Ligand SMILES: Nc1ncnc2c1ncn2[C@@H]1O[C@H](COP(=O)(O)OP(=O)(O)O)[C@@H](O)[C@H]1O
C-alpha cells in the first residue's frame with residue numbers, strides 16, 4: 001500500500017536496568033494499516049505498545065505520531081493518550097460505573113464534550129460493538145467478551161487516530177474470543193489504524209496488512225501475513241510458529 005505514515009519509530013532503544021528490551025526498533029505504520037505483532041513471551045511486544053503511547057519513556061530514538069514527536073508530559077501527553085487508544089488484556093473498566101458512564105467519562109474529561117453529547121456518542125458506539133442494550137449495567141454484570149467490547153467502545157469514544165491492542169483476547173474464555181475479534185475485524189475494514197499484539201493467527205491472516213515478529217527486543221521479520229506464515233525466514237520465527245500452530 002502507498003504509505004502515509006501515521007506512527008513512526010526510528011532506532012528506538014529502551015532498557016529496564018541491564019535488560020535491553022527494545023533494540024534499534026524502527027517501524028512505520030501507515031494510516032489505515034493493521035499491523036499484528038507476534039513473538040515469544042518477554043520479547044518486548046507490550047513494551048513496544050506502551051512506548052507508542054508513552055506509557056513507557058524510551059532511552060533513545062524517535063517516535064512520531066502523524067508527524068509530531070511524542071510529547072513529554074502534561075496536557076499534550078494527555079491529548080496524545082486520547083489519540084492513541086489502548087486496549088489491554090485486562091479490560092480496566094471502572095467497576096462502580098455503568099457501561100455508559102465508563103464510555104462517556106473520558107469524552108467529558110479529556111474531549112470536553114457535554115454530558116448529553118458524550119452519552120449520545122457512547123450509545124452509538126455501544127450499538128457498533130453489539131451492546132446497545134447493556135448501557136445501564138455494571139461491568140461485573142457482563143461477560144469478559146462483553147467487557148472487552150466496552151473497553152473498545154471506550155477507546156473509540158476519544159476519536160483516536162490509532163488503536164493499540166495488547167493481547168485483547170488472552171484473558172477470555174474461548175467462546176468469547178470471536179465476538180471481540182469480529183469487532184476488531186470490522187474496525188480494520190472501516191480503516192482504523194491498528195497495532196495488535198495477539199496470538200490469534202486466524203486474525204493475523206485475515207485482518208493484518210503486515211505481521212511483525214519480535215524476538216529479544218528486535219523486530220526480526222516484517223512481512224505480509226501470507227509471506228510470513230508460508231515462508232518464515234528466521235529460525236526464531238519457524239520455531240515459534242511450529243510451537244503455536246501445533247495446538
Ligand atoms: N516494568 C518493568 N521492569 C522491569 N522489567 C520489565 C518491565 N516490564 C517488562 N519487563 C521485562 O521486559 C521484557 C519484555 O517485556 P514485555 O514487553 O512485557 O514482553 P512481551 O509483551 O513480549 O511478553 C521482559 O523480559 C520483561 O520481564
Ligand SMILES: [Mg+2]
Nearest residue numbers: 045046047166
Ligand atoms: Mg505482553
